Amino acid sequence: xxFSFFHLMPxxxxxxxxxxWPFPNRYFDPEKARQHYESYxxxxxxxxxxxxxxxxxxxxxxxxxxxxxxxxxxxxxxAYRTRRARIAMIGNLVPLNNPIRVAEEYAMxxxxxxxxxxxxxxxxxxxxxxxxxxxxxxxWDRQREAVQxxxxxxxxxxxxxxxxxxxxxxxxxxxxxxxxxxxxPLLISASTPDSARFAAEMKATMGMxxxxxxxxxxxxxxxxxxxxxxxxxEPAAENVLIGMHTCIAETDEEARSEMQRARDYxxxxxxxxxxxxxxxxxxxxxxxxxxxxxQRWENRLASRREATLEEAIERGTxxxxxxxxxxxxxxxxxxxxxxxxxxxxxxxxNLPDEVVRKGMELFRDRVLPxxxxx
Amino acid sequence: MQAKEHSIALSTGELTCYVTGEGxxxxxxxxxxxxxxxxxxxxxAASHQLHVPVMPGFDGRPAHPQLASMSSLAKLVGEFIxxxxxxxxxxxxxxxxxxxxxxxxxxxxxxxxxxxxESPAGFRRGAGGLPADPQALNRALFAHPEKMPPSHKPVExxxxxxxxxxxxxxxxxxxxxxxxxxGGLDKMTLIVQGTADPVVPKEAVQLLKSLLPRAYLVYVxxxxxxxxxxxxxxxxxxxxxxxxxSEAFVVNWGTLARDTG
Numbered sequence: 001x002x003f004s005f006f007h008l009m010p011x012x013x014x015x016x017x018x019x020x021w022p023f024p025n026r027y028f029d030p031e032k033a034r035q036h037y038e039s040y041x042x043x044x045x046x047x048x049x050x051x052x053x054x055x056x057x058x059x060x061x062x063x064x065x066x067x068x069x070x071x072x073x074x075x076x077x078x079a080y081r082t083r084r085a086r087i088a089m090i091g092n093l094v095p096l097n098n099p100i101r102v103a104e105e106y107a108m109x110x111x112x113x114x115x116x117x118x119x120x121x122x123x124x125x126x127x128x129x130x131x132x133x134x135x136x137x138x139x140w141d142r143q144r145e146a147v148q149x150x151x152x153x154x155x156x157x158x159x160x161x162x163x164x165x166x167x168x169x170x171x172x173x174x175x176x177x178x179x180x181x182x183x184x185p186l187l188i189s190a191s192t193p194d195s196a197r198f199a200a201e202m203k204a205t206m207g208m209x210x211x212x213x214x215x216x217x218x219x220x221x222x223x224x225x226x227x228x229x230x231x232x233x234e235p236a237a238e239n240v241l242i243g244m245h246t247c248i249a250e251t252d253e254e255a256r257s258e259m260q261r262a263r264d265y266x267x268x269x270x271x272x273x274x275x276x277x278x279x280x281x282x283x284x285x286x287x288x289x290x291x292x293x294x295q296r297w298e299n300r301l302a303s304r305r306e307a308t309l310e311e312a313i314e315r316g317t318x319x320x321x322x323x324x325x326x327x328x329x330x331x332x333x334x335x336x337x338x339x340x341x342x343x344x345x346x347x348x349x350n351l352p353d354e355v356v357r358k359g360m361e362l363f364r365d366r367v368l369p370x371x372x373x374x
Numbered sequence: 375m376q377a378k379e380h381s382i383a384l385s386t387g388e389l390t391c392y393v394t395g396e397g398x399x400x401x402x403x404x405x406x407x408x409x410x411x412x413x414x415x416x417x418x419a420a421s422h423q424l425h426v427p428v429m430p431g432f433d434g435r436p437a438h439p440q441l442a443s444m445s446s447l448a449k450l451v452g453e454f455i456x457x458x459x460x461x462x463x464x465x466x467x468x469x470x471x472x473x474x475x476x477x478x479x480x481x482x483x484x485x486x487x488x489x490x491x492e493s494p495a496g497f498r499r500g501a502g503g504l505p506a507d508p509q510a511l512n513r514a515l516f517a518h519p520e521k522m523p524p525s526h527k528p529v530e531x532x533x534x535x536x537x538x539x540x541x542x543x544x545x546x547x548x549x550x551x552x553x554x555x556x557g558g559l560d561k562m563t564l565i566v567q568g569t570a571d572p573v574v575p576k577e578a579v580q581l582l583k584s585l586l587p588r589a590y591l592v593y594v595x596x597x598x599x600x601x602x603x604x605x606x607x608x609x610x611x612x613x614x615x616x617x618x619x620s621e622a623f624v625v626n627w628g629t630l631a632r633d634t635g
Contacts, residue, residue, distance in 0.1 A: 161593065166610075
């Protein structure tokens, strides 16, 4: 089992009240952000010394939910602060960005890290389309075309042009090219059957973070595996990434107490406006390809929002407890899903950095030895 | 599309040709399936005088017994250009026609200006090719078969068309003689390829691109081997831009007038 240390880089200096999305940036204090970036990058670099195999970050816009408008910059900051850990971009939102720019920046990161990049090519969550003024109804088409263009930019030996539906480039020949051959391993979000199918078609690792429950995760994994087989390849356990909010503390009580406070900030301050914006997009666009997919997404959001911490732990959608408890939780979830990469979202809401750090060390000393060989 | 049909006597026999449109002369060399009137040809005829000869042995026309190689067929096409067009022209060839266009440019460089090679056959050293099974063939040719205009060709003509190319290339997938010579083809060339083409794989056009000294390679998204059918607007856009602007077709001129000074 591989373990990924995933950081959302939230801005945690807000009063405990909800705001609409986009968040007015008059609340932003650059000095506090400077401290955040320094502390967060430090903890991400430290993750390697705590036994994590991957260090991961992602892209979000217009909100204190995450301070990574461009996760590649954080990847660059980590490139020379780490030596062994994979740098997992989970990842660039390819329908919103220039695919050639994504191909170039990922190639840079792969070369800078000596071939440690995991290239996440994500579709993005619905409200992000407002941020970059991209029609959400085009999200699937754009992602499909962008992914194939990026792969071509990485692998085509001669300069080439691309005449596409959403992207047109008459001359492409990126310098640098990626370090890894034929290209960095891909990771595509696969929290719905449709996206699981796409991940399998692209021979990408599938990623599911923020599970609603284990049965729906299992369903997506089955769709992914059967699609992969139909496409002529057999996924390994490492081709399935499962991600969860995680808090490890000395005792179960301490972990629950810290996680509850963090979730209150996460749900009440960081997520509330985003949910409203997402509903606007989902109700008025074809971000999801059909009504069933849209309903599934909305059910998942509702399920996560309404579940108590205890319910989430019981459902196996959060890791929270003492090291010994978390070992059991990991084994249980792995027993159900059979995945090979476990992605820990460690900075949940305003969970104090020192709690995160302590949790990392508890993971290294008292969790990892018992779950490494899963 | 209203095209005038005429017949022209050449050294080895008669050649049927269709002519339509007005403007700079453009010769179109058809694929193994014979002449197919697509929206791309329609679009090209809006700004070119389009000449579409039917190669001997295709579309029900008799073969010319003396012609048994791609190079000899290319020489015949050169004769045709001399007689029907009277001077150099741009040449566009699809698949078998692209293969032929390469030989034409080598045999008669005096008659070829710009070259457009759509999914050119003759450079495939690995997997690919036209499947024998008709359903598999259709899937290989078209990512969007619903866009295919109805064929009015009798079934026996279509069957004969599938056999006709072998007279000239003897079933070769890779024309090694052409590959050895093509580096000397100093013509401004555009290679256009569908991203979903299983007949001419990307390795074949990559090879061709690497050999040609003045060539551009453009992939058309969501098109199989029949890219003129699958994505006519995209194919026409890039081909038209190339033929009208030459190497400047790579520039996005936006809404500002191009500086022609």
